[in-house]
Amino acid sequence: MTTTSDGVRAKAREAIRNQPYKTHTILSSLLAVQDALGFLPPEGLDEVARHRNTTVNEVWGIASFYPNFRFTAPAKHVVEVCWGPTCHVMGAQPILRGLLQRLGLHAEGDTPDGAVTLKMNTCLGVCAHAPAMSFDHRLAGHMSPQKALAGLEKLRSGDQPAHAGHDGARTASGGAR
């Protein structure tokens, strides 16, 4: 990350203040920070605690409960593979294994070079087009291991740039597209 701790703090504060929904809670504030920064840095957790007039401990307890929050900066690109039962029946596992192998990963996570985050999603909501994936939050249906690898290459070769923020912060996983 190129931003300073103060810069992150200011961005988190702005995101919390400008969250679009009427009722502000710890959870809604956390979602807003993650949407803005792409993850929840310690400064963000601290700002949420200040805004909600509570302890970082309390905030942390909620943040660590929901698996869509992440606490380190996401990779440049996010590739999601649906592992729900429909996609499973239609062949999600071979796709996943192919991607893991190509990325040199053993489980979902980030590649060491920070290029790709591979995420398993419990349901992308497009069961009619299973097996489904998303590349930088763009949905893609009727996937196959070959199509998945081709999509990954297209992503990495820069045909489809990530929705980059101003200074390296990325759109949130599953957030605004």
Added chain:
Amino acid sequence: MTDAYQPLRKRADGVWAGLHAKPWIRVSTGLQGMAAGAGEVLEALRAELSRQRVDATVSEVGTTGLCYAEPLVDVHVPGTARTLYHNVTPEQVARIVAEHVKAQRPIAEWAHATADGTLEGVPPRGELPMMKGQVRVALRNAGEIDPLSLEQYVARGGFEGLDKALSGMTREQVVQEVRDSGLRGRGGAAFSTGTKWSFLAGNKSPIKYILCNCEEGDPGAFNDKTILETDPFTLVEGCIIAGYATGASNGIVFIRHGHHEPIERTTRAIEACYEAGLLGKNILGTGFSYDMEVSLVGESYVAGEETALMEAVEGKRSMPRFRPPFPAAVGVWGKPSNINNIKTISYVPEIVRQGAKWFAGIGTERSKGTVIACLSGHIKYPGLLEVPCGITMRHLVEVMGGGEPSGKRIKFLQTGGPLGGMLPAAQLDMVLDFDEMSRAGAMFGSGGLIVCNEDTSIVDLTRVLLAFDQMESCGKCFPCRLGTSHLLEILERACDGRSRPTDLDLMDRVGRNMRAGSLCGHGQLGYNPVSSALKAFADEFKAQMSDAGPIPIPPFVGPRSTRRGAQMTGDTPTAQVYPEFVINLQPVTTASQQPTAAG
């Protein structure tokens, strides 16, 4: 009719007539359409219209339900048949614009259906296998209107129900109407909606909440999200009517974070209603005031449970509460609350508009009205269907869904989501009825129907469902937290060919404990997939778990859940952010407890 509704209706009719006076092209850009490439088609269409200098209205509509035919482009040109083009590619767009829109010659070879059947060789929409027999109530506007246009919604009878309730019915009459209609909750429990409302109506607190639940974490179900992205106003109207009937002050639409279209469209529908005087103070000049907002939750399946949902609305961990007190007494923010599924609420406007008798005339004796089924898996026409209760599963799957596409045998249906069950093909003649299905151990649940052909391993799929249940257990009560983990371990052993002779008995014991001892439905129903699979396919399970030689099932790569025993390996969020706090314990493994691929 209220004085305030009249001008709105007039304006809406004007807009509707205007839309039909020139070319109107509707592209399905819901989640389903986007996954099929509708985004690129829409882009190409806009570019082509401007290149060929055509004056046409382009609307992004939600899904029509005909997901197998997406991307769908629905072309209405005055003087020609309204034509639905299927599986459209960006390359086809130029010809559609040139021939149909400009030259007024519909392209029969690419057409899937027309509205009225006036194009030779192309069936009318109602005669498509998937459409024939559907009765659309909650989905009445699917694919017909721009989900963001209040006028288009009103032009098709929208807010007539609210107007009727506010201008001519008492609160009690509205509750009674809903009770008489026989409407039952569509979220899975199938409880009488009118009765549920009467609980809240009986509470005299000045602040009361109506919660509309679109958590929809059920893999295999996409009907709630579809309603919100296809016709959000019907949900908003239903929620306002529910508020009036029960004397509630606030409505909250609860949506899972991450699904952009449903969130965006619902938020904008609520804003439009505030602007039109349909929300806020003194609605339609009748003195009734009601507020609505959207609340987002992080990924959590248990958040769909009503008390866990209230915790999430309050911004906490979505863990269920003890009951009593029940939500109608102490709900969200300590105030009386009523929770309904999105689908349930979406029926309300039409029930009030057309009357309880009309709705009760659809369906069976005990299951009134229609249900929205999501067909996916090994099926020719995957998509969304709204069918009257009482049709058989066989008709739904083999006729409307087109059956198995590759000619293989259908083995079973997975119904009711990850806490639901397996319905073997031998029972396909079962009538779609809440009570009959739950008696057979196959809940209808929220409407997900996953069709599985003979190649599907029942043990493998059960393992995946349990992996989901295990990962999504919130961890509050141990029968669920440990029970789902044990069941998954046993199933993983079975898939790996390492079953122990006592495993079947052990599963049964664990399952019974979960059912009896869990705090909420997640643990109580968590054994359902296993028990129903065992009931229908005992032989396959026994063969897989026997010494004789299990059938190899490839290892399953599962998600890395933070809720899943990760503490032992230091692989937790805490470890990532606060490494100084981690005590590095090494996981203890014995020879018989090797970590599995999913562990």
